[in-house]
Amino acid sequence: LAKITQPISMDSYEGQEVNITCSHNNIATNDYITWYQQFPSQGPRFIIQGYKTKVTNEVASLFIPADRKSSTLSLPRVSLSDTAVYYCLVGDAGRRALTFGSGTRLQVQP
Amino acid sequence: GAVVSQHPSWVICKSGTSVKIECRSLDFQATTMFWYRQFPKQSLMLMATSNEGSKATYEQGVEKDKFLINHASLTLSTLTVTSAHPEDSSFYICSAKDRDSGNTIYFGEGSWLTVV
Numbered sequence: 001l002a003k004i005t006q007p008i009s010m011d012s013y014e015g016q017e018v019n020i021t022c023s024h025n026n027i028a029t030n031d032y033i034t035w036y037q038q039f040p041s042q043g044p045r046f047i048i049q050g051y052k053t054k055v056t057n058e059v060a061s062l063f064i065p066a067d068r069k070s071s072t073l074s075l076p077r078v079s080l081s082d083t084a085v086y087y088c089l090v091g092d093a094g095r096r097a098l099t100f101g102s103g104t105r106l107q108v109q110p
Numbered sequence: 111g112a113v114v115s116q117h118p119s120w121v122i123c124k125s126g127t128s129v130k131i132e133c134r135s136l137d138f139q140a141t142t143m144f145w146y147r148q149f150p151k152q153s154l155m156l157m158a159t160s161n162e163g164s165k166a167t168y169e170q171g172v173e174k175d176k177f178l179i180n181h182a183s184l185t186l187s188t189l190t191v192t193s194a195h196p197e198d199s200s201f202y203i204c205s206a207k208d209r210d211s212g213n214t215i216y217f218g219e220g221s222w223l224t225v226v
Contacts, residue, residue, distance in 0.1 A: 032213040043116070043203045043217035044154070087153065093142065093207045093215050102153045 004101035006088055011107050018075045020104050022088030025069050030092040033064060033071045038085045038103070047073070047086075083108045112138050114206050116218035123194055123225055130190045131221045133204030139184040140206035144215065145177075148201045160187050184209070194225040 005023045012018045024033070032051050036044035048055055050062040050071070061074040075082060085105050091098035113136040123129045133143055141162050146154040158174075160166040160181035168174045176198075178190040187206075191198055205217040 034214065036217070041201070041220065041222065043114075043205075043220045046214065046216055049214055089215075093213045098144070098156065098215070100153050100156075 004088055004090055004099050006086075006101040006104045008102070009105040009107065011109065012078055013109050014079055015077050018078050018082075018106060018108075020073045020075075020086055020088075020106070021070055022073070022090075022101055023070045024088070024090045027068050027090055028092065031090050032092065033062070033068075034089040035060070035062065035071075035073045036087045036089060037082075038087060044087060078106075078108045080108050080110065082106060112206075112208055112211070112214075112216040114140075114204065114216045114218040116202075116204055116221050118221060119219060120222040121224070123223070125195055125225055126193055128190055128192045129194055129223060130188055131202055131204075131223070133187045133189070133206070133218050135185045135206045135208075135216075138206075138208045138210065140187075141184065141209045142207040143181055143187040144205045144207075145179060145187075145189050146203045146205065148203060148220075150201075154203060157189075191223065194223070196225045199223055199225045 034049040035047045038044045048060045048062045052064050055062045063072045085103040087103045088101040115134045117132045143160045145157045148154045157172045158166045158168040160179045162181050166179035181187040201220050203220040205215045207215045
């Protein structure tokens with residue numbers, strides 16, 4: 001299983017762009033990278049998923065370099081409601097091998 | 111997006127009793143469902159993986175006789191905590207893999223279990 005590391009916490013201000021990087025040095029060929037947002041006492045909410053290069057949706061972008069040993073979640077113009085824990089999940093759901101990072105606690109200040 | 115529903119959202123039970131938590135995929139079929147446990151301020155820990163119509167696969171250190179998992183249909187998996195003890199108190203979260211959407215899994219809202 002991939003070993004995942006993320007920063008424990010990050011601070012930002014409203015309106016800023018936030019980039020959270022996840023390291024997954026031994027990612028396997030079939031593994032995808034998925035990011036989730038979790039608020040207290042709630043299940044994780046899907047944000048974005050990618051395999052390589054760049055993926056963008058209405059809420060975030062995901063940058064994955066060619067070697068795929070890391071990935072960066074980019075949240076444009078964060079607001080107070082983006083204060084949450086962000087998890088990087090690496091694995092192949094079809095093979096059951098899924099590993100969560102320890103989560104990054106993002107605190108957005110006014 | 112895909113919706114996964116858990117029930118109950120929270121439950122309190124007496125020590126020694128059993129409690130069942132349901133996980134349903136509401137708008138998609140899930141061949142695979144995952145059960146996680148999460149302690150306060152910690153990451154999610156995978157407990158077991160259930161595949162529709164077959165026995166669940168448990169992670170190392172998870173007692174299969176204590177945490178009974180049934181995945182009888184493509185939209186329902188259940189986790190039964192048997193002979194619950196206070197140390198089983200935790201936040202239990204299920205997730206489901208959409209059969210038709212590749213590698214994405216979606217999570218339920220979670221269920222708080224308190225054993226007194």
